[in-house]
Amino acid sequence: MATIFSRIVAGEIPCHKIAENEEFFAFLDINPVALGHTLVIPKKEVDYIFDIDDPMLGRMMAFAKRVARAQEASIPCKRIGLAVMGLEVPHAHIHLIPITKESDMYFGTKKLEITQAELAEIAAKIRNEYK
Ligand code: 5GP
Numbered sequence: 001m002a003t004i005f006s007r008i009v010a011g012e013i014p015c016h017k018i019a020e021n022e023e024f025f026a027f028l029d030i031n032p033v034a035l036g037h038t039l040v041i042p043k044k045e046v047d048y049i050f051d052i053d054d055p056m057l058g059r060m061m062a063f064a065k066r067v068a069r070a071q072e073a074s075i076p077c078k079r080i081g082l083a084v085m086g087l088e089v090p091h092a093h094i095h096l097i098p099i100t101k102e103s104d105m106y107f108g109t110k111k112l113e114i115t116q117a118e119l120a121e122i123a124a125k126i127r128n129e130y131k
Helices: 004-009 054-074 116-129
Strands: 017-020 024-028 038-042 079-083 094-099
Touching (some): 004 038, 017 054, 017 116, 024 054, 038 054
Antiparallel strands (some): 038 094, 079 094
16 A cells, blocks of 8 residues: 555645655655654655665755755754654655754654644745755
């Protein structure tokens, strides 16, 4: 069965898309820990990120870098933090999180309270800066 992220790529489940190319897809996390929290995934289903071969992992990081540049340009922050866990969704993904302090990357129970309209607005801002 397709993962929830493959269903997002296929357009079966809505998302706030940021960018895509032939191999990768970026979209806002539905439960952000910080404003602009974005996920980068390979379109090909791989569960564990370190099972991705080196050349593809390099291309994934280069794609994530372009997304991070767009986040830096559109979300007030000091830099973009990067995290990989994958304990919830078995489809490799990189979390890209605009941060100004360490606690902005706290993945505990408290998530940002944000509306769909606000998510749409943030996604549009990031998309606008994606080169
Ligand atoms: P992890 O697997 O890295 O522990 O966490 C999975 C992440 O995916 C979580 O931050 C969660 O909020 C996000 N997520 C789970 N399901 C969906 C979904 O259907 N849409 C979006 N946009 N994000 C999701």
